[in-house]
Amino acid sequence: MMIITSTGRIIAFAWKNFTRNAWIGLATIVVLVLSTLSVNILLGVNAVSDSALHRLEDKIDVSVYFLPETPPVILDSARAYMASLPQTKEIDLLSSDQALNDFKERHKNDPKILTALGELDKNPLGASIIIKAKTTADYPFLVEALQNPQFANYVESKTYDDNAAAIQRVQQISQSARYFGIMLIAIFTIFSILIVYNSIRIAIYTQREELGIMRLVGAGTAFVRLPLILSGVLQAILALLITALIVMTAIAFLDPKLRSLFDGGDSGLQGYFLINAWPLIGIQSAAIILLVALSSWAAAGKYLKK
Amino acid sequence: MIVLKRVSKVYPPDVHGLRDLSLHIKPGEFVSIVGTSGAGKTTLAKLLIAEERPTRGTIEIGGWDITNIKQREVPLLRRQIGVIFQDFKLLQKKTVWENVAFALEVAGETRRRIYDVVPHVLKIVGLDQKAHRFPQQLSGGEQQRVVIARSLVHRPKILLADEPTGNLDTMNTREIIDVLKKINSFGSTVVLVTHNREVVNALRQRVITLAEGRVISDQAEGKYLLPS
Ligand SMILES: Nc1ncnc2c1ncn2[C@@H]1O[C@H](COP(=O)(O)OP(=O)(O)OP(=O)(O)O)[C@@H](O)[C@H]1O
Numbered sequence: 023m024m025i026i027t028s029t030g031r032i033i034a035f036a037w038k039n040f041t042r043n044a045w046i047g048l049a050t051i052v053v054l055v056l057s058t059l060s061v062n063i064l065l066g067v068n069a070v071s072d073s074a075l076h077r078l079e080d081k082i083d084v085s086v087y088f089l090p091e092t093p094p095v096i097l098d099s100a101r102a103y104m105a106s107l108p109q110t111k112e113i114d115l116l117s118s119d120q121a122l123n124d125f126k127e128r129h130k131n132d133p134k135i136l137t138a139l140g141e142l143d144k145n146p147l148g149a150s151i152i153i154k155a156k157t158t159a160d161y162p163f164l165v166e167a168l169q170n171p172q173f174a175n176y177v178e179s180k181t182y183d184d185n186a187a188a189i190q191r192v193q194q195i196s197q198s199a200r201y202f203g204i205m206l207i208a209i210f211t212i213f214s215i216l217i218v219y220n221s222i223r224i225a226i227y228t229q230r231e232e233l234g235i236m237r238l239v240g241a242g243t244a245f246v247r248l249p250l251i252l253s254g255v256l257q258a259i260l261a262l263l264i265t266a267l268i269v270m271t272a273i274a275f276l277d278p279k280l281r282s283l284f285d286g287g288d289s290g291l292q293g294y295f296l297i298n299a300w301p302l303i304g305i306q307s308a309a310i311i312l313l314v315a316l317s318s319w320a321a322a323g324k325y326l327k328k
Numbered sequence: 329m330i331v332l333k334r335v336s337k338v339y340p341p342d343v344h345g346l347r348d349l350s351l352h353i354k355p356g357e358f359v360s361i362v363g364t365s366g367a368g369k370t371t372l373a374k375l376l377i378a379e380e381r382p383t384r385g386t387i388e389i390g391g392w393d394i395t396n397i398k399q400r401e402v403p404l405l406r407r408q409i410g411v412i413f414q415d416f417k418l419l420q421k422k423t424v425w426e427n428v429a430f431a432l433e434v435a436g437e438t439r440r441r442i443y444d445v446v447p448h449v450l451k452i453v454g455l456d457q458k459a460h461r462f463p464q465q466l467s468g469g470e471q472q473r474v475v476i477a478r479s480l481v482h483r484p485k486i487l488l489a490d491e492p493t494g495n496l497d498t499m500n501t502r503e504i505i506d507v508l509k510k511i512n513s514f515g516s517t518v519v520l521v522t523h524n525r526e527v528v529n530a531l532r533q534r535v536i537t538l539a540e541g542r543v544i545s546d547q548a549e550g551k552y553l554l555p556s
């Protein structure tokens with residue numbers, strides 16, 4: 023009986039706290055929303071820059087051009103050997119005939135080049151293989167593997183040397199972008215925690231008179247603390263809902279715009295939030311609710327001592 | 329009922345609130361505590377409700393040694409002592425009725441008991457007709473009577489009042505003292521801290537005079553000794 027009465031009353035007190043201190047509560051909610059939002063914005067920026075880097079990395083490949091007179095057996099063995107390496111993600115063999123067709127197709131509006139080509143009695147283009155590595159870090163290894171004496175003598179040229187510098191730069195940028203993003207998120211999280219804690223302290227400070235009276239008339243600890251914690255949690259839930267709404271609206275609005283920047287490809291924004299929806303919601307909700315509850319608990323404790 | 333043995337209170341770093349003070353107050357007594365400013369009266373009151381802990385000595389209330397009372401037992405002690413402090417105010421946003429009911433609500437009392445007790449204590453202080461007013465709509469004396477009503481909801485054996493008439497005129501002061509006398513006549517022990525010479529002299533009850541944290545006089549039917 024006593025427990026039911028008390029529980030009901032604690033919830034009622036919490037609700038009263040929540041509604042009556044609406045303005046101060048609003049300030050707390052705004053702080054909570056801004057903090058969560060800033061973390062989510064950073065996550066989104068990270069996701070987009072990540073996918074931009076992936077796209078860049080994806081454009082990287084090594085093309086190996088073989089001499090026109092290379093026998094097909096050698097081409098096949100070269101292709102099979104390179105494909106067997108675990109670092110290889112994708113491999114394409116372009117035969118000399120295909121290369122010629124492609125060339126003609128590309129220059130079909132250029133009669134001069136076509137007639138010049140017609141005057142040759144042999145296909146001047148050799149076959150080529152195009153290799154994509156699993157990660158940019160694998161390219162040096164694959165280039166090394168191309169030194170294989172079985173076919174190295176038939177290799178006319180490789181594009182890797184032209185790309186090496188670019189590959190390294192992309193690698194560096196993506197590394198530091200990721201570190202920077204993580205650091206920024208960490209810093210924002212710490213600031214958010216401090217701001218949220220202080221705004222809750224202020225909100226509770228405005229109720230010190232009531233808390234003092236509660237203490238002097240012999241209110242149990244639960245009666246002082248739980249309503250404050252509960253109304254804090256209510257604010258946190260409201261803030262989370264508002265943040266979710268803003269994030270979803272922002273994604274719906276931004277994703278198509280970003281798509282055009284990515285030549286119609288995926289910007290990674292929506293994908294990131296969709297794939298990680300549950301962990302994101304779970305971790306952020308747990309973190310915010312825990313933060314608010316702990317802050318309220320600590321701030322209320324000041325009025326319980328002695 | 330209230331027994332203090334060689335109690336000292338030192339506020340850090342070295343301000344002495346009370347020095348080696350011993351006292352014995354029997355059930356049903358009406359005791360006035362007087363003394364100049366800084367004599368230690370409020371310190372004594374705070375020790376009795378465990379708002380402060382003694383530096384040395386022991387305090388016993390109703391046979392309960394509260395010298396080293398645990399934090400979670402403090403609410404239980406507070407429900408046995410009605411407290412009226414000068415700066416211990418009413419909640420302005422609540423009516424008289426709600427202010428009094430509040431003390432029962434936060435102790436987890438049932439609604440039925442609240443509806444039982446609140447009219448009863450309001451009647452004792454003579455405010456049953458003004459139950460639905462807000463504090464601003466009451467005189468200072470009436471407000472203080474609401475505080476007294478609130479302090480009575482747990483039927484305390486002890487009523488502790490620290491300068492309850494500090495801000496009141498003669499008329500209102502008399503009303504408050506009359507209420508305290510009435511509560512004392514029901515059997516509660518009343519400990520009244522006051523600066524008011526007329527009040528003390530008119531009461532003709534025990535008077536304990538403090539100076540610099542010590543008892544300098546304790547008379548069964550005392551007078552206000554200090555020059556004013
Ligand atoms: N929280 C505190 N911290 C430090 N010193 C304190 C504290 N409370 C009281 N004191 C000191 O203890 C001494 C006794 O103070 P107390 O408040 O008990 O006096 P009092 O008799 O109630 O005075 P008054 O008549 O002015 O209310 C004073 O010297 C005072 O400065």
Ligand SMILES: [Mg+2]
Nearest residue numbers: 369370371490
């Ligand atoms: Mg005082």
